[in-house]
Amino acid sequence: MTCESLPATWQCSDSELFIRFSDVFVPRREEQISAMCDLLNDLAAPRILDLCSGHGQLSEAYLRRKPDAHVTLLDRSPEMLASADQRLKAFRGRYELMLASIEERAWRKRSSYDAVMTSLAVHHLDAEGKRALYRDIREMLTPGGVFAMTDLVEAAGPGTRQLAADHWAEAVRRASLEQFGSDEAEKIFEQTEWNYYRLPHPDPVDKPSSIAEQLDWLREAGFANADVVWMYAGHAIFTATREAIE
Numbered sequence: 001m002t003c004e005s006l007p008a009t010w011q012c013s014d015s016e017l018f019i020r021f022s023d024v025f026v027p028r029r030e031e032q033i034s035a036m037c038d039l040l041n042d043l044a045a046p047r048i049l050d051l052c053s054g055h056g057q058l059s060e061a062y063l064r065r066k067p068d069a070h071v072t073l074l075d076r077s078p079e080m081l082a083s084a085d086q087r088l089k090a091f092r093g094r095y096e097l098m099l100a101s102i103e104e105r106a107w108r109k110r111s112s113y114d115a116v117m118t119s120l121a122v123h124h125l126d127a128e129g130k131r132a133l134y135r136d137i138r139e140m141l142t143p144g145g146v147f148a149m150t151d152l153v154e155a156a157g158p159g160t161r162q163l164a165a166d167h168w169a170e171a172v173r174r175a176s177l178e179q180f181g182s183d184e185a186e187k188i189f190e191q192t193e194w195n196y197y198r199l200p201h202p203d204p205v206d207k208p209s210s211i212a213e214q215l216d217w218l219r220e221a222g223f224a225n226a227d228v229v230w231m232y233a234g235h236a237i238f239t240a241t242r243e244a245i246e
């Protein structure tokens, strides 16, 4: 992978690390992916948008689970999309790739979907960016459509921030041993200061919002049934639906 650098954003070098270590760096990764797929399990022949899809792990799990699904993978990183294309070879014809930024408005008007899923990316937007995104996603969903999001969330205070940091570090320690047989991945997690909750200062790249704020913004956007179904180590899974009859 040849990396070009953009300041104060997700970097190509982050993609390289994430492709190699996502199953260690993301706490309880398998459980998260499975819970995300559960949220979209009841949709019939769904057209899905995987927003900031990365190298396609979530899309792969969903395409495997739902043989009648079609997924559009959107990401700003050509390297991530190339890696997703490689991973999804067995599903040709059931997915497409879209090179775009989450901040752009053009892709939001282009299509409608039965569900929008997104994993570990919306925290790159600030509060206003998230609010606008939730409004636009609701508009993009067909009636009865589902939004599912797993993401970092801001802690409500120093106590829960400390707990999130410690739980995340412990999850990475275990996963590094299980998957690499050593602390190799754990050391890289620490060296690269991947644990957001240990950072002493605000971060220009990661801007998580609290669970309470996000549930409010989802309701404000017109979603029904906004809820959190899972949380661990500062990572929470949200869902909300567009009412079938309005």
Ligand SMILES: C[S@@+](CC[C@H](N)C(=O)[O-])C[C@H]1O[C@@H](n2cnc3c(N)ncnc32)[C@H](O)[C@@H]1O
Pocket: 009, 010, 015, 018, 022, 051, 052, 053, 054, 055, 056, 057, 058, 074, 075, 076, 077, 080, 100, 101, 102, 103, 118, 119, 120, 121, 124
């Ligand atoms: C932590 S990775 C998560 C990837 C994937 N969703 C997953 O869970 O495996 C964050 C992803 O967001 C993408 N990303 C970061 N900033 C973005 C932006 N402004 N617009 C679109 N994609 C972005 C990165 O390229 C990367 O693929």
